[in-house]
Amino acid sequence: MEKRTGRTIRLQKKIRFAGCASIAGPMEGEGPLGSCFDQVLEDDLWGENTWEKAESKMFYEAVRLAIAKSGMSMEDMHFLLGGDLLNQLIAASFAARQIDIPFLGLYGACSTMAETLSLGSMLLDGGFAEQVVCCATSHFSTAERQFRFPLEMGAQRTPTAQRTVTGAGATVLTSKYGPGPYITHVTIGRVVDFGIKDANNMGAAMAPAAADSILTHLEDTQTRPEDYSAIFTGDLGTFGLEILRDLLIKAGVDPKDVLRDCGAEMFAPEQDTHAGGSGCGCSGITLNGRLIPELQKGELDRILFIATGALMSTVSSQQGESIPGVAHVVQIERGAQ
């Protein structure tokens, strides 16, 4: 079966990015990528009476905007693939009730953006759809109170802690002819657990899964890090990124300056977010607001996008469980313009 080498799928059709949208929170807007985003919220309630409703609104508006930017309409979309970090995926599913598109809810923690793109591109390549829209969202204030502490408590954060990004990224993919960039390969990750139990050190929990998926992808495609303009992980943060670098070097692959992380580049040092950004919106808005435009402008030529997820809940942590991770690889190429 030529579509599959090892665990990596090589797409036969040109699956292209037809529309990308990014909506970011106030603090993300003040960061180094602020000018990349389509919309920066002035406050993170965005006119709603709860943060959860604001998060769901971000999902909806990002989907709407990505479709508008593609020049198509809701009716042209054959599937909506999306998810978020909230219990029972309420940000995505409450947005989806306003969106008349068949809905596939996905949960991959912070790997969600890559999971939606992987499945979406296979559904297009297989001829089951001609256009799909993919979306991932996260929100600092909803995640803090769900996973950590009430914001009102003002808890001290550890140096390895990351800040959940408030943001929604949405992508319209199509198999119809047009300019790139294109998704060319996907590698779905296995769940990997190295026994990390510190919920304030998610980067360390996710790095082994990222290493496993990246090494698999490089081997399956017979490529090396220097064959890519950049290898962007989702939200390992500064500590997790160094662990990943060490793991790759130990495996005989030195990624040099090609290896980067969306979370580590989301905020400026003076914003004092400790180890960087996290959340599935982190890689979602970086991909749609920054990486795809950079590919379109020719500033990047061929990248790996590896959103990384830490698979845990407050209950699993309370029950003494470690934190497994998962990471899916999406290879994106600029292609002929």
Place this chain on the structure above:
Amino acid sequence: MEKRTGRTIRLQKKIRFAGCASIAGPMEGEGPLGSCFDQVLEDDLWGENTWEKAESKMFYEAVRLAIAKSGMSMEDMHFLLGGDLLNQLIAASFAARQIDIPFLGLYGACSTMAETLSLGSMLLDGGFAEQVVCCATSHFSTAERQFRFPLEMGAQRTPTAQRTVTGAGATVLTSKYGPGPYITHVTIGRVVDFGIKDANNMGAAMAPAAADSILTHLEDTQTRPEDYSAIFTGDLGTFGLEILRDLLIKAGVDPKDVLRDCGAEMFAPEQDTHAGGSGCGCSGITLNGRLIPELQKGELDRILFIATGALMSTVSSQQGESIPGVAHVVQIERGAQ
């Protein structure tokens, strides 16, 4: 594109059920389907120290058993698609760390079994895999304390309340030649919200989504209810099933005695579970323990399997939200044996 008519996908390959496993809780084992299940637990902790760990063990063991029954091995499986009802999908993802198969986490509430089969069959039909394993699990004791009340409280239940089924259903699907039954069509559902706010009346919340997906499927395939041996919804329960019947009749489609519900048939009246079973394990163990064997024996010829999900969380209910529903349709045929 001949693979798609309206919202319905017609699979080109024969996607067949190669191995089915069902693990059920003690009360499910005492019900009318008790003899159908591969394994009935004597107690719902199954040797673990928490119910959550027992639920994760059910997922793992169901996957393992379905693969064993298919005559294949873990290494033959190209994707694991699965989910559960717990926050952040911990039952599925903690099981997945012991399973060396690329993992796609799905969340569709109680529609999960149909979501895994829909996506799994498209991945096979598109040539991205030759074998996949699909699994959905739920557990009465974990669901009660997460969604409702601590069991120790002994809260009174309303007549429309359903009982979350303790059970895990797993299916190995393959595109390789062999005897049926086969998945022939899938219809992915839209999210539908009729404004139901009573979390003890999930059947009413899910019935409109089920009606939307069934009517769409019948129209797209130009079929009528009498063309099927049975149309099985997932877990509408006795009240939700009657609402669905009314909605279909109002739309000009009388399903007569073809329309049935896994939840309504899971428990005997004397088991006093009020409106019946629910949870994604309900349709999961019914499909794998009962419906597929009945198709294999020729007692059923052609069915629609429509697992139905209520998309809500405790937070959304506390914030005054209604409960949207989603339902995915999987058409399964006995085929030549």
